[in-house]
Amino acid sequence: MPGAPAVLLNDPAHVRQVLQTSARNWSKQTVQYAALARVTGPGLLACAEPNWIEHRRLAAPAFHHRRLEAVGEQVRDAARTVLADQTPPAHSGSVVDVSPLMHRIGLDAVGRALFSSDLTASTERLLDASSGAAEFIVRLGRSVLPTAQWAPTRTNLRLRSVRRELDAVATDIIAARRRTAAPSTPDFHDDLLGLLIDSELTDVEIRDELITMVIAGHETVAAALSWTLMLLAEHTEIQDRMRAELGALGSPVSMLTPREQLPITRAAIDEALRLYPPAWAISRRSLAAERVGDVDLPAGTLTIISPWLLHRPVSRGDGQRNRRERGLPGLRRRLHRAGRPEPRPG
Numbered sequence: 001m002p003g004a005p006a007v008l009l010n011d012p013a014h015v016r017q018v019l020q021t022s023a024r025n026w027s028k029q030t031v032q033y034a035a036l037a038r039v040t041g042p043g044l045l046a047c048a049e050p051n052w053i054e055h056r057r058l059a060a061p062a063f064h065h066r067r068l069e070a071v072g073e074q075v076r077d078a079a080r081t082v083l084a085d086q087t088p089p090a091h092s093g094s095v096v097d098v099s100p101l102m103h104r105i106g107l108d109a110v111g112r113a114l115f116s117s118d119l120t121a122s123t124e125r126l127l128d129a130s131s132g133a134a135e136f137i138v139r140l141g142r143s144v145l146p147t148a149q150w151a152p153t154r155t156n157l158r159l160r161s162v163r164r165e166l167d168a169v170a171t172d173i174i175a176a177r178r179r180t181a182a183p184s185t186p187d188f189h190d191d192l193l194g195l196l197i198d199s200e201l202t203d204v205e206i207r208d209e210l211i212t213m214v215i216a217g218h219e220t221v222a223a224a225l226s227w228t229l230m231l232l233a234e235h236t237e238i239q240d241r242m243r244a245e246l247g248a249l250g251s252p253v254s255m256l257t258p259r260e261q262l263p264i265t266r267a268a269i270d271e272a273l274r275l276y277p278p279a280w281a282i283s284r285r286s287l288a289a290e291r292v293g294d295v296d297l298p299a300g301t302l303t304i305i306s307p308w309l310l311h312r313p314v315s316r317g318d319g320q321r322n323r324r325e326r327g328l329p330g331l332r333r334r335l336h337r338a339g340r341p342e343p344r345p346g
Contacts, residue, residue: 004300007292008309014292015305018284026284030302033283035140038149039133039163041204043212055209058199062114062192068255071113076252078108081120102225103127106218114192114213115173122169129165130215136162141281166214170207220278227276228269238268277307 009015018026028046037046044055082104088094107126111119119126136159149156177193192213196206232239245264246253259266282305289298297303 004298004302006302006304007295007297008304008306009292010306010309011293012310015310017292018303018305019282022290025287025290026303027287028283029285030283031143032137032141032281035137038140038159039137039166040212040215041208043208045212045216055201055205058195058201059192059209062195065256072253072255074112075105075109078112079105082108098229099222099226100127102222102229103131103218106222106225107214109221110214110217114217115177115210116191116193117173117176119173122172125165126169126214129162129169130219132158132162133166133215134219166211167207170210170214171203173210174203174206223276223278224269224273228272231272231275232268238264242268274311277311280308281306 009018033046037043040046044052044059047055082101083089086096086101088096104123104127107119107123107130111117136155139155140159173193174197177197193206193210196209201209232242242264245262249257249261253262284303284305286297286299286301286303289296290301291297292303
């Protein structure tokens with residue numbers, strides 16, 4: 001294709017250079033993030049402007065260590081509420097599609113933890129709109145040739161409809177908080193929404209961060225949980241050991257529970273994230289020429305990073321992909337490093 005080159009990075013050291021050590025030279029000025037910004041606006045996830053750090057500092061207290069205990073209980077409440085409303089009941093022995101179930105739990109948890117809001121009345125609207133938004137983001141991100149946003153294409157028209165729906169829900173959430181709480185109340189600053197409203201951000205900027213958290217906060221978590229449950233269903237011996245490990249705690253798992261107390265649970269989740277990373281593609285564009293590995297890349301180079309590929313190393317000798325049995329060997333490696341007994345083959 002005409003223009004600057006595009007490269008696929010598949011060496012962890014090169015990825016670290018682009019995303020960490022030389023991050024200032026690599027921007028989010030890519031088709032992928034432009035597509036995301038058409039839904040979320042210039043929120044924390046899609047923003048590439050200097051005000052990103054200002055917005056991040058505003059949001060940081062909502063994720064402070066002291067809030068994690070309360071967040072854990074809010075997540076449990078969300079799970080209980082969604083499961084109680086499940087038809088047929090999840091414990092009835094019938095087949096349950098876990099993906100939409102995880103999306104509902106994730107959305108409810110985001111509402112409780114970040115906005116102190118019950119999103120039940122808006123669940124269907126938000127799920128439909130965010131699902132449609134995700135579809136359009138992927139479609140636009142795959143486009144080789146950009147399409148003018150003003151063009152009356154089918155994708156543009158449907159994307160505007162999705163954006164209006166998300167805007168309406170965000171506006172309702174912001175208005176409800178302004179009506180029911182004042183900045184002087186003790187709990188006003190405890191969640192993300194209160195911090196944003198109390199800042200100097202405009203309602204449009206607050207809306208952008210709200211929608212960013214709704215989409216990024218429940219889509220990726222729901223995907224990770226769904227893949228984890230699938231792998232546990234395929235490896236019932238790990239499922240049984242995880243259940244026993246959690247039951248041995250004698251109390252609900254706290255967000256502050258040291259990970260060393262849950263080696264099997266952590267290993268299972270980490271292995272699911274390795275095999276099926278929710279953010280399976282990341283892109284950056286260079287602002288100036290840079291040498292990555294032994295290759296000189298000019299300014300404007302598009303880099304594509306795929307965690308899905310990075311987590312499946314290629315043998316250096318013959319170029320053949322390492323054959324890794326899914327799930328169980330990865331768990332064995334993780335438990336071995338943690339000094340725990342390996343699971344027996346099922």
